[in-house]
Amino acid sequence: MKPLHIPLESTKLENGLRVVVSPDRTAPVATLGVYYNIGFRLEPRGRSGFAHLFEHMMFQGSEHAGKMMHIKLINSSGGVLNGSTHYDVTNYYESIPSNALERVLWLEADRMRALKVDDENLRNQRDVVKEEVRVNVLNQPYGGFPWLDLPPVAFRNWPNAHNFYGDFADLDAATLEDVQQFFRTYYSPSNAVLLMIGDVTPEEGFALARRHFGNIPPGPPQPVADVREGPLDGLRRGEVEEKFGTLPAFAVGYRAPERKTPDWYAAAMLDHALHGGRAGRVYHQLVLEKQIAVDTGGGIQYPVGDLFDYNGPTLLVSRVLHKPEYNSEQALTAYDAVIDAVRQHGIERDELEQVKVKFRSEYVSSLEGGHGGSIPRYGLMHYLACFTLFDNDPSLVNSILDGFLQVTTEQVRSTAERYLDSQRRAIVFRLPSKKGAA
């Protein structure tokens, strides 16, 4: 295999805004993103769901581009746009024909400079967000499972443990002053990175960045936040009613190792050996062989994040939907047998080699696509942003693979033994209510 060599150059403007350009002339299109180093982990107490509500407000109007202008200008340039809120970052991005590059940069700079929104905008987006929560969580079988169910059971510190989509009462309590306060605190150039991927040269990109973002004031230093979390030092169990779905389910969360430590590289290989598709041990054992489960999945931050896009305490998660003729304890026992085998015996040498090839292959694909195909190189943008904001080193996108490919079977076993401890984990059972629809 050839080592990855994705071309990229980065710089930092005087106001602290970091800029990363990765040129690629395959097609006359570009993907642009602005990432702010703030996610739902650090939203204000009493304002659960606020970081995401705020993300919606960023489309409601900025100093020179009123409500609808962002969307209209980008769609009418032949582009698409969106934003998303994660644990530790929030992004705003566009894919466009490259002749719209400067226009989009102007728009992004305008909303980094000043948000111009009113109470009517806030009421409107609060309603929209509530319907989003209903369609994704409250009115869906297994909605929010387990990404909203596990953290309150596994964690003790509010930033890590609260309802990230938001309690409706908290959404209702949010004010316009909260919006502007959040903007002033976190949405400044020194807390952001601008990314340009595709049909743009670094010289062009840097010059445009300076022209449009250069005179935005740097903003205040970030408040120091305490997201520390004590060890998951016991067996913590929770139960959530499943209103629609017909199958009992459970999810298990173990504390994941810190990013870029040797344990973390090993945990990624372990995770893949357990949860990687139909060959993964959990699916293979529980669905294909023992046929206790109907579906399984898992991963670090599963299913709303991945190995790279977090910067604080997180979980390695397994999720199991099982047949109703097995009770929860039986299904959990079968799952534990899979985990115990890895903790005692590790994984086979050949298995690890397979996992490494598959991991490398998936990593490369995630750089090129990663967003339903509609946003070319979304994944590359996303990882460059995280490596810049969390590690101050975008070039990790080329070198990070090496650490995974060096993991040994012994490291995998020892990581499994230390992290996948049945007495130090959170388990949430999601059980169909008696009066289920079916």
Place this chain on the structure above:
Amino acid sequence: MAIAATADRFPADPSANVPELAPERPVVWPARTYRKLANGLEVVLVESHTIPKFTGELYVRSGNANVAKTAPGLAEITATVVRTGTEARTSRQIEEDLRRMGADIGTSAGADTSAIAFNGLTEFSSELLKLVAELAQQASFPEEEFERERRQTIEGLRIERTTPSFLANERFRRILFGAHPYAIIAPTEAQVNAYRLEQLPEFYRTHYRPGNALFIAVGDFSAPQMMEQIDRTFASWKPAEVPAAPTAPLPELRGRSVHLVHLPGAVQAQVLIGNHAITRKHPDWLRLALANSMYGGAFNSRLIMNIREQKGYTYSPRSGVHALRQHGYFSVHAAVRNEVVAATLTEMFYELDRMRSLPVGEDELADARNYLSGVFSLGLATQDGLAGQLSNVYLNQLPEDYLETFRQRIRPLTAGDVLIAARKYFDSPNDQIVVVGDREQIADQAKLFGPVTEYDAKPE
């Protein structure tokens, strides 16, 4: 209006002028290599060296519509079991071999096609091709795999029957297509229980034939070498006549009618309306695509501005034109809070009727043309994007130069074209209305729009 504090503190950029678009850069579609092999297999290849991988699909032009009368869903379970064993490999070997090659395979079936999708690292391309060829020609349909997949299918169906969007689509397709095979999007449990193992290889032997198939691959390979490999790997695939898919006349739907699917405990209502439209090959397709993008296909479309950005009824409204091989349909959907079901329907019809009544403005038209042609070119940038564009052209038998000429065919479309498309295909007076939700919360509102038929979430 509250003025942002930040706007007061910081000086604004002196120029508030939106930058003009730079001159458009030419869009060059990559060269295609097309060949029909001696056994009839059509092959389309495009080189794309963005990443050291390749991606593609082997399509079989038969799907669930072919068996809707005899065994609904049989094409789907056939595709599912295809990946679980061949004459040379067990299920476990297949999965481990895939992991060893860094590859993925997905087998599935829709109404008109069955497909083996694949992607993998270039360094293992010949091994992956060999596996795809094996799955296409030598699937072994092990009984225990079939029985397991049967149960998985049933459990999956039970969950789908609690999913509002599935229930809405299922009811809508039944109303729109009546006795036509397209009416059925999923089998019942009883139908799944009635499958016999031998029906799977029978469907497979009948339909998985090279003359009925299309192989598309895009990626980091040399097209001539890849073509030679494919020729070698698939040469042994035996041709045979394949029966055509059955068809039936569509119901004549006159006047609106309302179909309420009761989902107890629902805290939101899923609204879906629509009517018959056209296939991809129809000469009105681009006109309709343009009209749709202005109505509710793009983010800045009229419907989304109205019911999301002005009224806040919903998060994710959208309209779309759905093309199947024999027929197409137009539909509009939104998940809305229970109190605004009637208000949402009112706005949906209002915006449809406005598109039917008045020509769109020139600015709005120009914006929409730019949108369609720009978004189309985004598909060029990735292997997956290119593969999707090629599938569209070759599965629908569109003209050879479809991709190259797309932008120049969008450019001359006028407000008159949009009006024609809206009047023909936004059939507001005869739209069929499906609402999925808790009856108590929404029935009074639904009945304002036509005679109501109620259903529960169970299959017929």
